[in-house]
Amino acid sequence: MRLALSVSLFVLLVAASTVRAEADVVRTPAENYKEYCALCHGDDRKGYMNDHAPSLVTETLFVNGPITPFMAISYGRPGTPMGPYLDEIGGPMSTAEIRELAGWLALSAGFEVSAPNRDHLKPVEGDIEQGKRIYAENCVECHGAKGEGGEGTALGNATMLAVTPDSFLKAAIERGREGTPMESFAGVLSDDEINSVVAFLRSRASGWDVEDMRFEEPPDLDNIVVNPDGDPPEFDLVDNRYVMAEDLNAALEDGRRMILIDTRVPYFWAMAHIEGSFPVPYYSSGREIIAALPDDGTWIVAYCECPRAAADSAVTRLRELGYHNTAVLYEGYAGWSALGYPVSVGRIDPKKGLFLHPSAEKRTN
Template structure:
């Protein structure tokens, strides 16, 4: 049997710890020194306190100041107790680190060229979990019935209105993208079942508990889960190296005319107006304010990647006599951060792309992939 280190030290002294002052004092001094070092490194803050500051910087503008959700583009309600009882620390950490590529949920981890270290992510998770007031759910051991049917699942998915919120094939709807590879890698069958049965009270996600006229039986639930699981594919875990914005070639059509934008509410410009300006060869900068991983997945053709949290490193290199159109996917939250920073620095010919990146894509306007 392995012996506790303190007991072993006491036995070496020939007495119990209470009668071995030298050992106790040495240990106490060591613990005190370690604690002092930790306090110096963290500023004396708890993980929840550090996480709260990070949340304010990177999350609140979409998920709400108190995790209530829907502050931007139907972002998830993180303080919802049904969500918190299902989403454990590993689920939350991976969601923050890798995001949901192809959606408005960006990858914030350093492994994907984001601003957050693993320690930062752990602190952020601790803060989010501090909202939880219910016990964790046991969901990992649930297995759907072996005779479940994807074909029947397709029928129920349509009949019970899942596609209205989540899209015909689990994507393209106004709410959570179910076919996202990172979501399906992290969400167990039990997680999916509990989410469907109990819903998310206080949000648009209704409960489909067995027993009501419009509710799902256990067999129907399993069929829908089998359908959702059929969309699973390997997520991209390839790291992205550290990114430093480069703005020397940021200006498009440097010899072109001024686009003469007329802003909406002194802030916004529509995608059609920007597309028309590009077609006319107007001189402007299109600034992608999202984390760089989003830019690599797809961006407006000709845009320059300047994540809003990196803008201060290059802001002095940007010309103030050229229109700068800031955009993101949410569609205003991140680009709004960029706009505000430019405005505070004295820039006047600036705008936020009103409908955001995904409307640009929907209209078939030119996009590019990669750096």
């Protein structure tokens, strides 16, 4: 099943951009690279031209195929010199162009452009306290006492952690990044120790200084309404469908009553999500949650990663069922995080399986 999930995620990313692919790609990936990236990552893509920009030719950068680099290019690493390049959050390139660029980077470095391996979204379990000690002893000198980066990248970056699976972090630590200061820790730390440092990094996904390392459980079906006693939001929807991240954040800060649905693969919810959201993966029937929805005009906002395909399909379905106070978060989850709005980290017990089970009536996007 994991294979199917990973592949559908890849298909989603591709599907989200095919429409624009024909119309919008005016420059080749090599031209875009030269224009936008060579300044820091160098003409040879080996990095370290400016601003400690990492190498773009290492094996573990492409361990999940081009997806993680695609996310890094689209949404950037706010607070570092790596900006977001996606047009929807102020960058110069379309999804299609960035997808082509990420694929071209992989191919140019000699790696295949393939769907991620079947385990790439599997959470890494470890001892957070042990990980904290290991980080202090082995990583601080390059990655910073608060994960702010330095010679190494910013490992405490909320957007990096929101779009980067544990398996990618683990591969970089275990196998290193050849030709860079990031050496392999395979012989230095045991597998358990590497898992613990990954678990520690994940626990920082909603901020380095959070008081306790709290992982939120998904709300139960009786408690899906955020701010149950609040007034309804007054959304000014774009195309009668999309709510901008700025407006959604303002409504949440203002204590407005609504339901938030996270339509991504549940592990994405666990990596980072909007607090109070309920994971309803796009491939589930949604029957359980539809039965639990109050029938009183409560606003329902859906979001996904890609940035809209899965949430769009959920809202279409809800509107067919008569729920008209429904909206899709325009910038998607990664846009939300890259714009600096607050995020929470979740806990989904891998042993219990997915939170909602995929149904037989799998929908396409």
